[in-house]
Amino acid sequence: MKTGxxxxxxxxxxxVLLFTTTVLLLLFVRLRxxxxxxxxxxxxxxxxxxxxxLMSFFAVWIYNKLNNPTYYALYRKRLWLLFCFWFFLQFLxxxxxxxxxxxxxxxxxxxxxxxxxxxxxxxxxxxMIILFLVTILLSGSAWCSHLCYFGxxxxxxxxxxxxxxxxxxxxxxxxxxxxxxxxxxFPILFLITETDIRSIITVIIMAGFTEIAIxxxxxxxxxxxxxxxxxxxxxxxxxxxxxINPLRxxxxxNCTHCGKCxxxxxxxxxxxxxxxxxxxxxxxxxxxxxxxxxxxxxIEYQYNGISPSLSHRIFLITVxxxxxxxxxxxxx
Numbered sequence: 001m002k003t004g005x006x007x008x009x010x011x012x013x014x015x016v017l018l019f020t021t022t023v024l025l026l027l028f029v030r031l032r033x034x035x036x037x038x039x040x041x042x043x044x045x046x047x048x049x050x051x052x053x054l055m056s057f058f059a060v061w062i063y064n065k066l067n068n069p070t071y072y073a074l075y076r077k078r079l080w081l082l083f084c085f086w087f088f089l090q091f092l093x094x095x096x097x098x099x100x101x102x103x104x105x106x107x108x109x110x111x112x113x114x115x116x117x118x119x120x121x122x123x124x125x126x127x128m129i130i131l132f133l134v135t136i137l138l139s140g141s142a143w144c145s146h147l148c149y150f151g152x153x154x155x156x157x158x159x160x161x162x163x164x165x166x167x168x169x170x171x172x173x174x175x176x177x178x179x180x181x182x183x184x185x186f187p188i189l190f191l192i193t194e195t196d197i198r199s200i201i202t203v204i205i206m207a208g209f210t211e212i213a214i215x216x217x218x219x220x221x222x223x224x225x226x227x228x229x230x231x232x233x234x235x236x237x238x239x240x241x242x243x244i245n246p247l248r249x250x251x252x253x254n255c256t257h258c259g260k261c262x263x264x265x266x267x268x269x270x271x272x273x274x275x276x277x278x279x280x281x282x283x284x285x286x287x288x289x290x291x292x293x294x295x296x297x298x299i300e301y302q303y304n305g306i307s308p309s310l311s312h313r314i315f316l317i318t319v320x321x322x323x324x325x326x327x328x329x330x331x332x
Contacts, residue, residue, distance in 0.1 A: 015060050018317055022056040022324055029329065035104070037329060039090075042100040055324045063320040072292035073264065076146065077155050083327055084152035091332045103331040110332050111208040112150045112234045113183045121187035132234070139318050140245035141238050144228060144267075145287030146319050147326050150211070151235075154227045155266060157215045162263030163223035169281065172230055172268070180233040225266045229283045239282050247315060248302045249286045251278045255298035264293035286315075 030038055030048050040051030065075040091110055094102035108114065115128045135143050144151055190200050211227055219226040228235045255278065262270050269284035291299040300308035301315050 014063065014313060014317060018060050018063055018320060019056045021317075022059045022321055023052055025321065025325060026052040026055060026328060029325075037103070039101070039328075039331075051328065055328050058327075059320045059324040062323060063316055066316050066320065069292045073289040076287065076289065077152070079323065080146055080152035081156050082152075083147070083323065083330075084149050086327060087149040087330055087332075094332065101331065108332050109204050109208060110149065111204070111211060112148060112232055113179075113207065113211070114204070116180070116183045116233050116237070117187045117204075120184045121191055123191070135322060136238060136241050137244055139315075139322055140247045141242040141285040142319050142322065144235050144238050145285040146323055148228075148234065149330065150232075151225070151228050154215045154219050154225045157219040157227075158223055158225050158266050159220065161223050173282075175230050176233075176236040176239075179231050180236045183233040223266075224268060229267050235283075238285070242286075246303050247286065247311070249280060249284065249288075249291070250300060250302055251275070252298055252300055252308075254296045256296055258296070261290035261294050261299060264289045288315075 026038070030041070030052070036042055036048075038048035038051050040047030040049075062075075062079060065079075066072055068075075088110065090101045094100075108118070115132055119126060119129050132143065135147060139147075186203065189195075211231065214227045214231055255275070257272075257275050259272060259275065261275070262272070264270075265284075266289070267281075267283045267285055267287070269281045270290055271281070274281055286301070288301075291301070301311040302308055303311045303314065306314070
């Protein structure tokens with residue numbers, strides 16, 4: 001067993017902290033939000049309390065599974081994909097069966113770029129922007145490795161195999177920043193020119209299906225998460241702003257430059273050059289797959305002034321809680 005991970009069986013204090021915090025947060029949301037937000041409450045009387053208990057046990061189970069380095073990457077990707085399927089299943093049920101599966105009964109386009117574009121068009125900071133920024137503050141870049149309702153599909157499309165290819169970082173960032181700029185520019189132009197709603201919807205649908213095509217064809221062919229690391233404006237914002245969270249991931253003195261972490265990274269964040277320089281590229285989401293793949297325990301999480309082992313536990317607890325909150329609350 002790799003010493004960089006916590007002991008496989010969950011430590012009792014961690015389980016208690018995780019369970020209690022999840023219960024309290026979901027209770028707070030249930031009692032404070034001015035509409036029925038938990039799906040359990042919408043399905044049957046007091047169902048929200050049952051949902052809160054089940055989700056809290058689920059959070060502990062997630063933490064326990066992510067503590068196992070042998071299967072960490074597998075469970076991370078499967079849990080992420082599960083959340084994506086659940087998110088869009090609720091969306092489809094909300095359209096075809098009942099609006100109780102929708103968050104407020106109002107439909108929105110479920111494309112990540114709409115978080116930015118929608119805010120620019122409405123000229124206001126809405127719920128999704130606040131949720132997005134809070135997530136970055138609490139977990140750094142976990143949005144792009146555990147919580148995005150689109151990214152899990154890109155991860156799945158990229159597969160488990162590795163295709164050796166050196167991307168040109170300046171070109172990659174030129175594309176990323178250009179897409180982010182256009183995601184803000186187009187809504188502002190639509191607003192200024194008073195573009196009719198049908199034309200706006202057409203542009204949104206075309207952009208959304210372009211995202212899907214990139215995942216299905218380019219990410220699948222390249223064996224990398226091309227959509228997330230090249231074209232997603234949300235991923236670009238996360239890459240730039242993730243440093244407001246104190247968590248860092250780094251190489252330690254155990255590194256032998258063996259390169260076994262390179263094929264584990266789907267974000268093009270680790271290259272032979274970055275290993276020689278003992279750093280990760282800006283597209284790193286601190287997902288932890290490289291850490292789990294390292295046979296020398298040479299990659300570690302670090303909060304300032306906190307040991308790598310405790311830092312890792314804090315990160316996993318944070319991610320487990322946020323995952324369950326998103327699983328319980330995130331809907332269109």
